[in-house]
Amino acid sequence: MSNANVDDEIFTLRQLKWKTNLSRNIEKFSEIINDEKVFNKYFGEQYVDKLTQKSKELLRNIIKLGLIYTVLMLSLFASQNISNSEFEVFGFGFKNLGNYKEFLLFLAAVISPISAILVAYQKYINALIKECIKKLIPDDNIRKFYTHIYIDEYSDGLINIDPIPSNSLHGFSVFMMVSFVLVLIFLFLTLLAGSFLIQINVIYDVATKPSSSHYINLFVIIFSITSILFSWIVSIIQLPMPEIDRSNYYKLSKIKDEDPEKYQDIMIKLGKESSKKEERSSLISHTIIYTITFSAIAIRWYPDSLINLSYFLEYAMPGAFIVIFSAYIILKYIRKQGLSWLFRKYPNSTDERLQIYSRMEKIFLLIKIVIPIFMSTAYAFYALSH
Structure with a gap:
């Protein structure tokens, strides 16, 4: 297909x-x-x-x-x-x-x-x-x-990712664009x-x-x-x-029975698309969690840090980069290892695997919230106490 x-x-x-x-x-x-x-x-x-x-x-x-x-x-x-x-x-x-x-x-x-x-x-x-x-x-x-x-x-004057058909992008060009x-x-x-x-x-x-x-x-x-x-x-x-x-399950079930190959292609595509959305939402949620957590700790336990804005931002801004991307990498690794374990443990598509996958998604969501909160809290106390 x-x-x-x-x-x-x-x-x-x-x-x-x-x-x-x-x-x-x-x-x-x-x-x-x-x-x-x-x-x-x-x-x-x-x-x-x-x-x-x-x-x-x-x-x-x-x-x-x-x-x-x-x-x-x-x-x-x-x-x-x-x-x-x-x-x-x-x-x-x-x-x-x-x-x-x-x-x-x-x-x-x-x-x-x-x-x-x-x-x-x-x-x-x-x-x-x-x-x-x-x-x-x-x-x-x-x-x-x-x-x-x-x-x-x-942006059209800065990036062009479509070279002529006979050419391909050099590694250095890809590196610069990334x-x-x-x-x-x-x-x-x-x-x-x-x-x-x-x-x-x-x-x-x-x-x-x-x-x-x-x-x-x-x-x-x-x-x-x-x-x-x-x-x-x-x-x-x-x-x-x-x-x-709500008609999604019926449509997918019908395609699975009529054309299994087409069903597999669609599920792979949907999985990749879902993964991209997950990455974008993680970066946004980590940013919101960090700013709220850091601000709340500063106001509650270190109000003196708010007197000098330059001092406050000197510690706040590096933490945004450290926490946001560190939490993103850690969560991505945890999710990858968790899914690898699931498919090794349950190689065949069964109702049991679907139930465990559903539970894992809830756990991933909890971890997605807990880890950036923990890292933001740890960083805030460390940075503001010095």
Whole structure:
């Protein structure tokens, strides 16, 4: 059976179908513009041009808000040093920042959710543009270059993994591309952890050393925490969410009886796909667990470490890399050894093996949570106690 035929059936045979809200909306939009008369009357290139202008305007606003947010966070960072609450940026001086900590934090808390919503909306607009371009330019090769008229695809200028048919990538090229991806993942995860830790540090400073009345300070703290949670929720709901296909077992059972070879190909493909999703979810979950655990320990047992943000981040950021990737490697090894034992112990596909596999998956999930918590706790106590 060809790989193409297997790929065609993979999505319909998943028990859990992971879809983003964006992909659902784009599917509906794709159905609408599939009608040539509707597309030519209401959409077309004019529609793409207007969406492109809106996308660029959104990007400008996002950049402006990002710069303002950065200045506010720098101001709050400077305000933590009571002896010198003044600093200069491009010749502009800022004085007595400690007297306006609540106001600065409130502004930052207002900007954060607005930026998150604008980023999500820009992604939606860009997706609509791409879908229209797909309709206008059916050829993949032509569309790849034509799209740059409307959308900035910065990664296309950095990586090209499709050499001409007569050539293949050199080992050094593969090494550089893998290194680029790994560094990019590390940069993203550390920035994610770092931004969260900075926000927690600033909120703690404002809560413990207020410059306004009790009720104003309390309002700003609650509003800021709510704003952070809202921004994170906005980011999370953009990730793929699972949908359960309850007809999956029946379909697979029917294929197993009618075509065992096809069944094996599909199961292997589904297994590889599940493994990739597991790796991505592990990195994200480890990042969240580390940031929450480290922050909680610092606040509860080492509150003095939060006074100096640079000192706090000096120990927090290396730990993000150490814990996230160490836990990932350990869990991957445990899972590999566990599955190897299972298939050695139960070589044949039986109900007993299925039951044990189900139990092992629950154990793996527990280990996936416990190990990063343990490593984050151990590292936090070690780093903050020195």
